[in-house]
Amino acid sequence: MSVITEVSEDGQRLTISIRGRFDFAKHQEFRKSYEDRELSAVVVDLKDATYLDSSALGMLLLLRDHAGGDDSDVRVVNSSTDVRKILAISNFDKLFDIS
């Protein structure tokens, strides 16, 4: 499994961890990880993600939309320098809380 989900004990926070390349190949898996859930807070953990392409950015936008759009609480954590660079070029820090 390259997309792993974990729900916090109080059921309020969903953590999605990505392993390996985060690209179009993960589309289905990533979508399945959240689409049947009511989301209040989401954390996307990129600790083990090696690369991120523009379709991954699109997937993050879909997640954000599902989690409530402008009112959503989506955090992207543990991104490597390379991944951060890609997120920075796209100015995604204006939409997501990135650390």
Added chain:
Amino acid sequence: MQPLEPLTILIAEDSAADRLLLSSILRRQGHEVLTAANGVEAVEVFGQQHPHLVLMDAMMPVMDGFEAARQIKAMAGETLVPIIFLTSLSENEALARCLEVGGDDFLAKPYNQVILAAKIKAMDRLRRLQDTVLQQRDQIARHHDYLLNEQRVAKAVFDKVAHSGCLNGAPNIRYLQSPYALFNGDLLLAAFTPAGDMHVLLGDFTGHGLPAAVGAMPLAEVFYGMTAKGYGLAETLREMNAKLKRILPVDMFCCATLLCLSFQRRSVEVWNGGMPDGYLHRIASGERTPLPARHLPLGVLSPESFDERTDMYPMALGDRVFLLSDGVIDTCDANDQLFGVQRLQQVFATNRHPDALFEEIEQALRHFGGETRDDVSMVEVSLLESAQISPPALVYSDSGQSCPLDWSVSFEFRAATLKRFNPLPYLLQLLLEVHGLRAQSGALYSVLAELYSNALEHGVLGLDSGLKRDASGFARYYQERNTRLDELREGYVRLSLQVTPTDDGGCLTIHVEDSGKGFDVERVMARPLEDIRLSGRGVSLIRQLGRNARWTDDGRSARVEFIWEALA
């Protein structure tokens, strides 16, 4: 497992007794049997009846089994017709030869019914597998042809739309794009504004294939439509973003850099949303100023939260702006290493002849060993003398019968309007209803734009054009302009247009007034017309392009005329 369907099996065997024995075994197992007594007969029967499988005796008169097998395999082509050699040979060499000539298996005499049935079954499985593979291969090939044809058609249509601009006509643009880059989402557009400025867009849609290309059409239409009407980058960007946001699914967007290159002002205005850094290459110093992404891509934010703020940079003659798509820096080598920005900058550092830059980058990519990608786009625009650039004449579709020749109109734009609204495209469209003015639409737009920005920036906002005397002041000037505009509470720009017929044509008088402090008219008018500086270019431009330009009321009121002769 699939039950064995009855097969048609050819038995090639010179011994009549063996033929009879094998035939009866196979018939009992439910198969249809054809027979041949030597190699020549076997080849003949095969050619006529196309059996599914062949049992072939190796030693036969006239033509032996080896030669017959070779010929049958050649006739069968891609279809797998398994050949099982029947042999009493026991030397390894002879057995190996059975397989070398194309045989698939062998069966030793005397025949064992169970082994024979099992071998036929196994061979039949192989035969079916091969069949399926061939069918699927043909299907894929058909789909592929279909797709390529679709792409060809779509590309032909799109090329007409996308290249209706000045990409291929202007002497100051060089670009390099993979032929099917569009289907990887890359988009390159360029067009002249009515004032002779050049707008350039390099965009990159998310995703690949047709879905990535469909968004390009509406984007190109907004770009060309609004540029031709004289809208600036800000309005064009707002419209493009709103349109893409409306029509694209949530996970699709377009990274883009938009430029407005002004030959008259010698400046470039830049908006970068999500593209890799572009570079402003100053030829005199060799310095390359990065033009980084400051915004989210187009089609992500709602119109309310979209940010269309741009950056302004002064340029000197010969300076170049270089833009590239992420296909360049994201090219991977065999170990998944990216080409990266640093390698690109090494190419910059060793570049001696600016014209060779594209080739050097391509060479570096090849040397890097990256897989060639189909989404590599690069474009370079350079600042030339405005006289060297000739925007194409506009084409009008109306007849001219309803041309208005005697009228006047006046506007007063007040603070709240001045903050956001750009009245120039509307005014220009109104004026171009007058056919006599169409031939000079470029000069007309330039003069209107200069008069309006003088009234707004130096008049209402009280900005000192002296600030623009060097590069850092230039940037400060435009920051200050935005700040003061945001804080503007009062003030106005009045603009009146008067069109009057004359004996042999007509005359337009433009009159612009502002609520500012005015300026020292005599001192500014005393400057030589050809004075080339970053600041104060507006006034000399107006005097050169318009007729009877004059300033009164301490510079708060400006008047200029355009005349034309009656059309034949």
